[in-house]
């Protein structure tokens with residue numbers, strides 16, 4: 500597909516603050532550095548709010564970076580619709596990785612169609628089949644991957660570097676939005692009228708598979724709607740280190 504727009508929001512919207520424009524410029528610089536320094540850079544899009552910013556920056560400024568995501572087979576219709584809306588806006592195609600059918604069939608044969616509710620091991624097994632295995636395939640052969648993590652999301656992430664070795668997967672990890680706030684992200688999305696998941700407007704700050712995500716109440720931890728039936732300590736899918744809010748000083 501041909502690239503439809505070569506202008507990022509930062510170029511097209513003069514009303515962005517100088518501070519946010521500086522963050523945009525820095526983020527684009529980090530992405531360009533990654534392309535210069537590493538072969539086969541891939542952006543693993545979660546399709547969350549940060550992904551909208553990175554998709555805009557990559558497809559308008561650094562299209563050498565391949566954008567990929569995972570369709571677990573249990574995503575909300577709104578998330579699948581977002582992939583389509585992004586592709587139409589930019590005239591680009593992202594690579595969609597899917598789980599291996601035989602592994603899902605075996606899991607369902609043993610545990611049932613909603614077997615992830617049978618216990619923690621089964622839930623983690625489902626995430627391993629539907630998320631981790633496609634994710635590892637996505638990273639195979641790459642020298643670097645891009646993430647949308649931000650420092651303020653958790654104490655663990657506050658210590659991240661923009662570019663660091665990812666021991667877990669054995670390649671470089673680039674985090675161009677580390678210094679962005681949630682407000683920066685949404686200011687950028689709204690300034691550019693960028694497509695985003697409509698579930699964000701219905702109380703879903705964090706969106707995963709449909710049966711494992713629900714809306715939260717105001718003031719709740721933004722991950723409270725994920726695997727809500729489990730002990731909070733187990734609520735992760737394994738793709739990223741656990742996300743917890745930064746402790747308040």
Ligand code: SF4
Nearest residue numbers: 615625626629708711
């Ligand atoms: S989030 Fe739920 S449905 Fe999706 S892979 Fe994990 S357990 Fe399975």
